[in-house]
Amino acid sequence: MSSLEQMYQQVIMDHAKSRHGAGLVQLDLPAVGESHQVNTTCGDEVTLRVGLDGDTVSSVRWEGQGCSISQASISALTELVEGHSIEESEEVYEAFRALMGNRGEDLGDDRDDMLGDAGAFVGVGKYPARIKCALLGWMALRDAIAHAQAAGVEGETHG
């Protein structure tokens, strides 16, 4: 498998097409947060909305334009974190960051399992310029969660 094929694994190609969570619908959940992120190298962008139910990331919806890596990565993360706790999503994020920094190698421990489909992005780590693409959605997710949490707290106080 060439580096290029390692980068564009079938899993990634599939995610780039099916795009889980694509479509910015209204979320009717206790705490909703949104984030808009731009990859300034290329102008790619994503708007991502997250709905929390207590500590659970109940729903992720997004709209974006970008390369197959960025689109597939958002799709994969949507699948990974929906229905899981904020803490778990944070762990997956940390594992994904570690993978990106690993220069094309699997992490070689149980984090590889935790990453599920996102593990297929391993090949991106060989291309520093593309790591930003793979992380764009994650930036949006974490920022949106922070906003949702802030909104939730405010909701409680004022609600």
Add this chain to the structure above:
Amino acid sequence: MSSLEQMYQQVIMDHAKSRHGAGLVQLDLPAVGESHQVNTTCGDEVTLRVGLDGDTVSSVRWEGQGCSISQASISALTELVEGHSIEESEEVYEAFRALMGNRGEDLGDDRDDMLGDAGAFVGVGKYPARIKCALLGWMALRDAIAHAQAAGVEGETHG
């Protein structure tokens, strides 16, 4: 004779000390012009006043501070041009410029005679950074003559 000794010939050392024309007195002549020049590399400056009588440079007086090359050069030019026509002073200037551009060699024609004491500055031509020093007074002289001529014309018109 080393390059350094060629540059600082006795004639130059003498001019640097005796400084012909030094002292900015009032000039009672039909057309008087003044110029202030600064060598910005070092901050050296000269204020030079010239008095014309028709086409004759009757009097040159100046005040300045600077290195031995600049001071000696002003002194030598004062001696050279006083009592001569503007046209002659312009010819001497052209010869002096040529000498400065000659990389340490005499001009090898009758301009060397025309230059008189100013021919002693031949060694300066080897040191591009010092050519400005030797030319400072000449810049002031030509500028002052231009001012004097303008003042003279004005004097005629309005007088």
Add this chain to the structure above:
Amino acid sequence: MLPDLRDDFPLLARSVRNGKSLAYLDSGATAQRPHAVLNAMDEFDRLHNGAVARGAHLLAEEATEAFEGARGSVARLVNAASPEEIVWTSNATAALNLVANGIGNASAGQGGAASSLFRVGPGDSIVVTQAEHHANLIPWQQLAARTGATLRWIEVDDLGRHRLEQLGSVIDETTKVVAFTHASNVTGVVSDVAAFVARAREVGALTVLDACQSVPHIPVDVQALGVDFAAFSGHKMLGPTGIGALWGRKSLLDVLPPSVFGGGAIMTVTLEETTWHPAPTRFEAGTQPVTQAVGMGAAAEYLMALGMEDVAEHERRIARIIREGVSEIPGVRLLGPVGDAHDVLGIATVAVDGVHTHDVGQVLDDLGVAVRVGHHCAQPLHKRFGVTGSTRASAHVYTTEEDAERFLAGLASVREFFGVPA
């Protein structure tokens, strides 16, 4: 015709991904440097480095001579009236900002009456074009914002050519500055400079030319062009990074207020007050990019030895191959004039249907073909073409037909790789 010059450029001998030889088609972003340039800089640093125009010693003298000699070389390349019309800057962007910020300072009263010809303010307009690189857009946008002047622009047609019929209406008596590119870094289209200059002169506006993509590739004679200022970079003309140049008419440069202040640029300084040198010194505050000037001078000499007519002819030939080739690849759209256009440089920029430019670039990179992806710092033009990004192949003196063929072959394989239906 140019000989094969690859051996002059050490970097082109290296191999890239998968041991592939390098097809370098990113010269529009930054060019490679010939031995002649690298050696000139190295020799300067190893033998002649000293403080320019300051020390009293031999090295300072030699450094000054090399530095000013380089200015002369660059002046000759663009046919400036004298070397004093060349101001060293850190890149073309800085050169354009030097003019815009100088005008800004003049507008705020600096430079007094002598600089009043540069004043702009409310009621005045500044004109740019839709084809501009951000470097020749944002400084004017900001100048307009700062002075209260209005920014206007000349649009381009579907092929990226300026709509010259707008010159008469967009440029009017209120116009003080017309800033436009000599050649687009996206489409490669060469502007009709004469038309711009003629209209600008009618209304008494200053003209500022972004010559970043022209000086390295075609003969440029600033006097014949009739503009007032022109900016270009060292690194795109086979010279080093860290240097650029502004050419300007001496009479204008001498009264344009500086906007970067420091040592060397001033006549006298007290704690209260400062007086400036004439150009170019007034703009060259602080220690200058001396080694880089030497490199840029060597690059100018290298290009002049090749002959700019031959350089242009060579690159036009490469462009023809690429432009004709891409038009035969299904699902690939060329931005700008298609086929063998006479007014286009050695640049071909494409959008691939259904494949993002990053992904296109990645496939080409894997094949050893280096191109540029993104918006190439020309977002308004991309918006005009209805795309967010594109993939650009750009040629230089060392570009071969083989490079062009490899680009075309790679491009042809992209859509299949990503499974886009034909």
Add this chain to the structure above:
Amino acid sequence: MLPDLRDDFPLLARSVRNGKSLAYLDSGATAQRPHAVLNAMDEFDRLHNGAVARGAHLLAEEATEAFEGARGSVARLVNAASPEEIVWTSNATAALNLVANGIGNASAGQGGAASSLFRVGPGDSIVVTQAEHHANLIPWQQLAARTGATLRWIEVDDLGRHRLEQLGSVIDETTKVVAFTHASNVTGVVSDVAAFVARAREVGALTVLDACQSVPHIPVDVQALGVDFAAFSGHKMLGPTGIGALWGRKSLLDVLPPSVFGGGAIMTVTLEETTWHPAPTRFEAGTQPVTQAVGMGAAAEYLMALGMEDVAEHERRIARIIREGVSEIPGVRLLGPVGDAHDVLGIATVAVDGVHTHDVGQVLDDLGVAVRVGHHCAQPLHKRFGVTGSTRASAHVYTTEEDAERFLAGLASVREFFGVPA
């Protein structure tokens, strides 16, 4: 203690006038470059040159890595909190202007509320010192002129030390910026940074340090110093020309408006409007001095490998020899503290009774001793000392005792050469 490093510096092997070996004592103006720096740049140009942060290809990737790696090296040299606190500029002058012009733009309303902490205007004051290089004086003078603020200054005493008792009165509640040098390029006196910072903090003023003469010669820890900004140059710290750096606190850099506009520095651009990146990118418009960054990074690594404590110790030793030596030569006056002062760098600047500095320099040059003559871009300080020019010997890591002795011997011969009575 430093080993003899002359062999690391190719230029020092050349001979100068009359076949004499070179005693290079003009490092305060510009330093020589070691093989490590020259090779790093040459290797970059020959193997890794590409467009930084732009291309999608291997070279672009390698170039970006080298460029950002260099930023990390420079950050470590001055102990910045992170590499993002280092902004590349073209020299120290540009770095200081970046701050002053940014403040000017903030004062004109740019950057909105986020940048309001930078606003200065009528009724405010900006404080500099009498010891400043023009690069850290004129930008503030011009900023004051532009904004209506008042420029004030701290004087120096007869030995060139700041009159710290003035801090309390000159810096007051109106003071928005205090810009001062870390070390004088004339006297070599190191400023009492802590005293300046303490007073500036009391009144809530920003501090801007001209670290041009300190970073190359003594340990500098920007966090420990407590200033807000610090500027320095590549070419004085054994790196190349064409590059400098501004260090600034990230929180401040992120809201300081840029003053040079172009590609790479912006988030989005329409013809009407532009939004900026965070630092350092917002300040790095256009193609950056990439090769030069690599060189400056290599210089930082070279200095760190030597150890800045040892560098400082070495240069202090040379300074001691020169400073004590000159005080024994009749008719020679040392500008600044005489003898073995603890707060003085490897710089000795003298005025020779009855002989102009140009003439002094010429005699030394003839002996192979390279020094700087003139006012060293510090006219106010020269005025304070009552001289128009002076002759400066300045040391660096490669300076030897022999260099110092040759300077002293030459200096001792000057007055006799010009026939000045003893």
